[in-house]
Amino acid sequence: MPERLTVGVAARLSRYLQVLSQARKMGKERISSQEISEYTNINATQIRRDLSAFGRFGKRGVGYRTDALLDEIRQILRTQGQHNIALAGAGRLGSAIASSPIFAEHGITVAAILEVDPEKIGQRVGNLTVSSVDDVAQVCRERNIIVGVIAVPAETAQDAADALIGAGVKIIFNYSEALLDVPSDVSVHTSNPAVDLLYALYFHLT
Amino acid sequence: MPERLTVGVAARLSRYLQVLSQARKMGKERISSQEISEYTNINATQIRRDLSAFGRFGKRGVGYRTDALLDEIRQILRTQGQHNIALAGAGRLGSAIASSPIFAEHGITVAAILEVDPEKIGQRVGNLTVSSVDDVAQVCRERNIIVGVIAVPAETAQDAADALIGAGVKIIFNYSEALLDVPSDVSVHTSNPAVDLLYALYFHLT
């Protein structure tokens, strides 16, 4: 059992996690490495090797129990508990994120929504009330929140990032087009669907 | 110059594309491999090596011209032109995608929005009118659309996928939690922010 996962292994395990949670939702109780391979485009032997590095989770001739494997991978990634995050932006994207079941399914709860527009503060989104910057900072500290999601336009993204960082956030998921300047102890994960699309397109065209 | 990019190289080039487009937006005219490295966490030597495999784009002692490098990478990825895509789902997430400038900035246009809810058909989202399944199929064929984005709840995701595939779509970006069954000539790219978050969390906690 490795001491610390390499980037590649952790990335693949996340991918398994994703497929397994989808598979469980579809009612699949068992799944084989071959099936996971088809959904992830990761070599089946590699999948078995990745998993067997942490224990014997499968049954020969049968495959893996979806539920059990999900738990095992969560344990390996040490992300079993409940996680609270803060969300900046109560616009269309922000509301979509706040009301999506996708986070709850993985034990992630949006615990605070931050917005600068005074008209939006106080409104309800999902089962949360939109807060001002000050309130968010308090909630983050109280509940020890270290993950923030930025779903505001590029113009105000840096402000949102600064506010979150001021509240103690160390990991930022940036859904804006802005390039964020952050202290070195904060990591930024920017997601850009358009670029992902161009990437996929390249492989389709060649 | 390689005949065909490997997955790793193409993935890194997309990452550069993302950072460069952000940097250009921030008014940065020039950027060094070191700076790109800080934003992407990819080794600076590797970045220079990746780029120099296709030409000498930089100036020694200076760095790269943001604009020029953007164009070069677009050319390498063969994604310079205009691309039309179809979108399934006119809810919160769908509207957010349709109105986001992020696609337009990379030459991607949402050319049709598909929705099953009869109440939503005919409504305007951004500068598009929500269409029924039949109309989308026609638009896709006319404009040769091969990319579809699914932004509907998990329950109707498979239906949306079937509709898009019926209209000729070959690449699907799935923002639902459903596991999609598709013919082998269609590729599915599922995005799951929650899993990405757990992945990032692992590296923060260790």
Added chain:
DNA sequence: CAGAATCGTGACGTTTTGTCACAAGCCAGC
């Protein structure tokens, strides 16, 4: 013109991944 910065690139070791092969174990059907 000196000095600092940065690219382009060779060289080399390390790590990661892909692939084949196959024994061991499990289940279904008969």
Added chain:
DNA sequence: GCTGGCTTGTGACAAAACGTCACGATTCTG
């Protein structure tokens, strides 16, 4: 209970990708 078909777990090895150091060449600044 036995046979045949799956599927896992794992060894072995080749191939590919990556990280790193080094360093000449080039460009800008002052």
